[in-house]
Amino acid sequence: MATTKRTVDVELSTTGLDARGRPQRVPLVTDAAGNVVTLDAPPALEPDLEGDHMLINIGPQHPATHGVLRLVLELDGETVVRCIPHIGYLHCGFEKTGEYRQYNQIIPYTDREDYLNSPGNNVAFVLGAERLFGIEITERCKVLRVIASELSRIISHCVWLGTFCIDIGAFTPFLWIFQQRERVYTMLESWCGARLTTSVTRVGGMIADIPDGWTDDLANFVRTFPKVVAECETMLSKNAIWVGRTVGLGAMSADEAVNYGLSGPMLRASGVAYDVRKDFPYLDYETYDFDVPVGQAGDVYDRYLVRVEELKQSVRILEQALKRLPDGPVNVDDHRVILPPKSKATSDMESMIHHFKQVMEGPRPPIGEAYVAVESPKGEKGYYMVSDGTSKPVRWRIRPPSFVNLSAIPKMVEGHLLSDVIAINASIDIVMGEIDR
Amino acid sequence: MSDAPFTPVLAGYAAGSEQPAPVTPKNVPYHGGPTNPSAGALKARFGDAIVRVDVVWGETTVIVDRARVNEIVRWLHDDPQQRYDYCSDITAVEFRDLERPIEVVWHLRSIPFRRFLRLKTLLPKGQPLAVPSVYDIYRGADWLERECYDMFGIRFEGHPDLRRLLMWEQYKEGFPLRKDFPMRGRFSRSEQLRQALAQNPETRYSMEELSIAEAFEDLPADMRQRLGGGEKVGE
Known part of the structure; x- marks a missing residue:
């Protein structure tokens, strides 16, 4: 067998950047003893880590950081001594942009901050805007918004469960649960035309009423979805590997969790039964019969149990919402905030004026401010809006739940192993779009 | 895990069982309406440091003296009749009227009493923008204060690590x-x-x-x- 001899010309070089950010290559040569040395080597760029502790960098581009999160860890062997998170890689200034937009024009931005929970954000934002306008929405709209919020809780928790499985090493439940998520997205698509960036609400109502036969799809989903959740639970809850990789990790006591400002499943896993839907209700949530699951230990395993139980409770709420969905108008009958129908806008003088003023100037709320919080899948999501009487808010503030939850990660990972940092980080359910905004 | 019986912390437990269950607010008046009882308690306790109490869209806003923010928040956190143990949000508002002072806003919740209170302090223009930090009371204030500094340049005095965040x-x-x-x-x-x-x-x-x-x-x-x-x- 003939062998060929190939000479591969490898450009050996050290990394470095010049002042303009271009890579700077330094050729390598061998000395007499055969050791590789650099010609005119620049002074070492990396700090020489002496001592027992090691500094390790995770992210910002790393699949297990769920976006662009950078964690700098100080390790003693494999144990985390300190953790410094760095965020801001996805900062796009939604709050600043919102100051230059009318209220209805801000709704698409709410899709894009917590992009796994778009319908829920749309609902939360318009609830705040309606408080500022002093609008009471119709009964049908309330129920439709509850349906939108709970569906978005289901898709967000589905994504969380799937990606958490992947992070820990289980692959099958990821496929099962993402199929269900696709079903919800298909339903949302037939409602509002978009799958991910829904913009399903408007100030004073919804973008549209649900299409014919949509409730049958939803009823079908509500009937079949719990089976898939049960299958995933069978795969995971008693699984030795799963339990071994989640129990006892990142535990927060109830007092700590409250003091760190955790919310949502993170807070409830620590044993605090605080749910905005129960304690500061909106959209008549007090009339729905559902339970608030609470964990005991506040560790990663409890967060998993709480979220899975919340999936089932969301299904319960959806069942009740389907039963009570009343007939009637979706939008409020107030053409200062809701566009008149197009046919009337072209034939009726008054409707045309309303249409023109709304499109050109936008609805104007009175001077005031409102902070409206809802229970998003991640926790307490608040929108704080300040109006100075013009059609654009002076300040639009998002209270991002996963931002505050993530700020507790240095406390949670302290003393755990490097591999557990991934599990703890995944258990927070972060969405960098919401954290950086 | 210990064998001691587990009792979850229920929101509103300190208000007692005679407290009616919360309901969705309806027909909220623009101004007026029920005031958060903590506003009266703050006035009785701190007097001059409470500049004004507003109720807008059903939410009570207490405007307080800048120098005593930390003291007031600590009292709200510790007093057994208030127990504001949860800091929802810290942010600031600058108005389009450039003469108007910048407002720093704290949104506090009392989980034991199911109350919500908005604290505000005014920072006049032309003076250094600085307020006391509440980091020593709420650890959750860490990133919220850093973000507020990052976005508005307001210095939170007493914050141990006030650097840019986003x-x-x-x-x-x-x-x-x-x-x-x-x-x-x-x-x-x-x-x-x-x-x-x-x-x-x-x-x-x-x-x-x-x-x-x-x-x-x-x-x-x-x-x-x-x-x-x-x-x-x-x-």
Whole structure:
């Protein structure tokens, strides 16, 4: 067998950047003893880590950081001594942009901050805007918004469960649960035309009423979805590997969790039964019969149990919402905030004026401010809006739940192993779009 | 795990069982309506430090003296009749009227009493923007205060690690959410690009990480001087 001899010309070089950010290559040569040395080597760029502790960098581009999160860890062997998170890689200034937009024009931005929970954000934002306008929405709209919020809780928790499985090493439940998520997205698509960036609400109502036969799809989903959740639970809850990789990790006591400002499943896993839907209700949530699951230990395993139980409770709420969905108008009958129908806008003088003023100037709320919080899948999501009487808010503030939850990660990972940092980080359910905004 | 019976912390437990279950607020009046009882208690306790109490859209706002914010929040947190143990949000508002003072806003919740209170303090223009930090009361205030500093340039006195959070540490354009900051940024696109390309990747090490590595002394002299000299953030 003939062998060929190939000479591969490898450009050996050290990394470095010049002042303009271009890579700077330094050729390598061998000395007499055969050791590789650099010609005119620049002074070492990396700090020489002496001592027992090691500094390790995770992210910002790393699949297990769920976006662009950078964690700098100080390790003693494999144990985390300190953790410094760095965020801001996805900062796009939604709050600043919102100051230059009318209220209805801000709704698409709410899709894009917590992009796994778009319908829920749309609902939360318009609830705040309606408080500022002093609008009471119709009964049908309330129920439709509850349906939108709970569906978005289901898709967000589905994504969380799937990606958490992947992070820990289980692959099958990821496929099962993402199929269900696709079903919800298909339903949302037939409602509002978009799958991910829904913009399903408007100030004073919804973008549209649900299409014919949509409730049958939803009823079908509500009937079949719990089976898939049960299958995933069978795969995971008693699984030795799963339990071994989640129990006892990142535990927060109830007092700590409250003091760190955790919310949502993170807070409830620590044993605090605080749910905005129960304690500061909106959209008549007090009339729905559902339970608030609470964990005991506040560790990663409890967060998993709480979220899975919340999936089932969301299904319960959806069942009740389907039963009570009343007939009637979706939008409020107030053409200062809701566009008149197009046919009337072209034939009726008054409707045309309303249409023109709304499109050109936008609805104007009175001077005031409102902070409206809802229970998003991640926790307490608040929108704080300040109006100075013009059609654009002076300040639009998002209270991002996963931002505050993530700020507790240095406390949670302290003393755990490097591999557990991934599990703890995944258990927070972060969405960098919401954290950086 | 211990065998002691587990009792979850229920919201509203301190208000007693005679307290009616919360309901969705309906037909909220623009001004007036029921005031949060903590506002009256604050007035009785702190007197002059409480500048004004407003109720707008059913939410009580208490405007307090800037110098006593930490003291007031600590009392709200510790007093057995208030127990504001949860800090929802810390942010600031600058108005389009540039004469109007900047407002720093704290949204506090009392989980035991199911109450919500908005505290505000006014920072007049032309004076240094600084308020006391509440980091020693709520650990959750850490990033919220850092973000507020990053976006508005308000210094939270007493915060142990007040640095930029969302913007990078060498960001030179100022504070993005201030009204005198144009939406497209203070520098031109070409200048922004030039600065981004001229960035030295070494400078992304923060002082904190260098102190962890204990490698500060081993750095080249010019880098040590640049980082140790404390390049001013922003401004």
